[in-house]
Amino acid sequence: MTTVALRHARVRYGPLEALHGVTLAAPGPGLTVLLGRNGSGRTTVLRALAGTVALSGGAVVWDGADVTGVPAYERARRGLCLVPERRAVFGSLTVRENLDLVSSRHDPALDAYPQLRPLLERRAGTLSGGEQRMLALSRVLLARARVVLVDEPVQGMSPxxxxxxxxxxxxxxxxxxxxxxxxxxxxxxxPAFVCELRRGAVVFAGEAGELPR
Known part of the structure; x- marks a missing residue:
């Protein structure tokens, strides 16, 4: 079982504080959904867990160990994969080359997203937004990561x-x-655990079925 968590985490962007002492835990295997409007802090939570933004206070904990000072590349080596909302693929490389960076065996990814098969020789930067999201998530499937962080995974995809x-x-x-x-x-x-953020603070944490409508 793998768990990543923030404990009393604070993040600042210049004079503005984006997270105000956020505490949350995401258990696995399983799905945790961070909810919130733009500016709520949900993207910053993902970046803090991945190590791409520094905390100004609090801690990041992975399987009980404090990894606050562990750089992002080392967290990636340990099995953490971040898929940001933008620039999640290498646009100058082909679809095939993007997949090759993770594994020489593409079948699991292409079985999940068969729409990518005829696009293997296309440069990723020429794909539509939804196709780029499929490619980014295909790389996650091939990586077999222990922790997967995805910002707006289905943006641009058909229902x-x-x-x-x-x-x-x-x-x-x-x-x-x-x-x-x-x-x-x-x-x-x-089954999904839900954390709702508002203005950099957690306002709800519980099962999806308990979320107020």
Missing amino acids: PVAARTYQLLSGLDACVVIAEQRLPTALRGR
Whole structure:
């Protein structure tokens, strides 16, 4: 079992504090959904867990160990994968080359997203937004990460592909944390832990079925 957590975490961007002592835990294998409007702090939570922004206070804990001072590249080596909302693929490389960076065996990714098969020789930067999200998540499937952090995973996808994506993320043998503006309909009937943020603070934490409508 893998767990990542923030304890009394504070993050500042210049004079502005984006997280005000946030405490939350994401257990795995399983899905945790961070909810909040733009500016709520959900993206900053993902970045803090990944180590791409520094804490000004508090701690990041992974499987009971304080990793606050561990750099992002080392967290990646230990099995953490961050898929940001933007620039999640290498645009100058082809789809095939993007996948090759993770594994020479592409079948699991292409079986999950068969739409990518005819695009293997295309440069990733020429793909649509939804196709780029599929490619970024395909790389996650090949990486077999222990912790997966994804900011708005289905942006630009068609409803059927989005539903398939949530199914794939829910089925990973990993601690999966996704950031969304609102709880997706596809997840309302699935086991998921939900944390709602507002203005840099947690205002709700519980099972998806307990979330106020």
